[in-house]
Amino acid sequence: MLNLQSKRGCAFRCVYCPYPHIEGRKHRLIDPQEVARTALELEAAGAKYLFLTDSAFNSDIEHSLAVAKAFQKARLSIPWGGFFAPVRLPADYFTVMADAGLAHVEFGTEALSDIMLKNYRKPFRVQDVFTAHEQALDAGLHTAHYFLLGGPGESADTINESLEHREQLKKTVTFYFVGIRIYPGTGLYDIALKEEKINAATDLLQPVFYEPDLITQEQIDKMVTERAGNRINWIVGSGGARAAETVSKMHTRGYVGPLWEYLIR
Structure with missing residues (x-):
């Protein structure tokens, strides 16, 4: 699996994300024909799968x-994938x-809580x-969905709302990451500074995670883990050593691309 980018910059304003600060808020689009030419070159070089690395x-x-x-x-003949925002799209987009x-x-x-999506x-x-x-x-x-839990305003109620709504998503796999790292140049940095969770002298080269007022990361992790149970299509964190070993075995056997598709239920 090789990577390919079709643009740089991100116009979204997600509170935790440093990409607009790193790449800029204005899209710098690569000509679609050039992207396709590069894709063909990667295929000719032996790529079995392409991942579009645009932020979205x-x-x-x-x-x-x-x-x-x-x-x-x-006539690109290898499959590809990428990160997508679940925004409103033309009916025939996918x-x-x-x-x-x-x-x-x-x-x-x-x-999957409107309160948290707004936050x-x-x-x-x-x-x-x-x-x-x-x-x-x-x-x-x-399809897969990635969750980032523990932001400003998170509570037991918003976690429960997200988990209840998750039950309505069929034929998918979900990845849950608890705790949001604070990066300079983000809205989350400004919030944490205002709430005095950090100060101007805080060393952010060492990971510092936002702590919501109404629930702890440990409580969130427990809620998600208990709801996930033994379901293999609910992954909390990276999946640990067992998941890494399974992925390694599948690669050895010739599987390519995002292997999470085999977890879809």
Whole structure:
């Protein structure tokens, strides 16, 4: 699996994310034909799968559609995937993507509570997630959702809301990460500074994680772990040593691409 980028910069304003600070808030788009040429070069070099490393491939919907159509026109024959935001999309968006070889959709969902999505400054709400998920499934795509729990305003109620809504997502795998690292240049940094959880002298080269007032990370982890139970399509954290060993064995046997598709239930 090799990586490919179709643009730099991110126009989203997610409270915790340093990408706009690193890459800029203005999209710098790579010509779709150039992206397709690079994809063909990577395929010729032996790539069996491509991952689009844009912070969110569909943050510019029109450009992402143009890239997909360029892949199709260039007759790219290997599958690909990327991170997508579950924003409102054209009804045929994922069908176009699937026709161009898209196989895996990794949604940066982060929460299924409208309160937390608002606190995270996400450009979508819970219903948008459900709609985008169904559109991806209807197009025959594998889907995963990533959750980032423990931000400003998180509580037992918002965690329960996210977990209850998760039960309504069918045919998917979910990854849960508890604790949000504070990076300079982000809205979360400003919030933590205002709340006196850090100060201007705090050394952020060493990981510092935001601590919500109403619930601890340990309590969140316990709630998620208990709800997940033995379900293999609910992954808390990286999955640990057992997951790493399983992935290594699958790679040895020739499996390529995001192996989470084999966990979908």
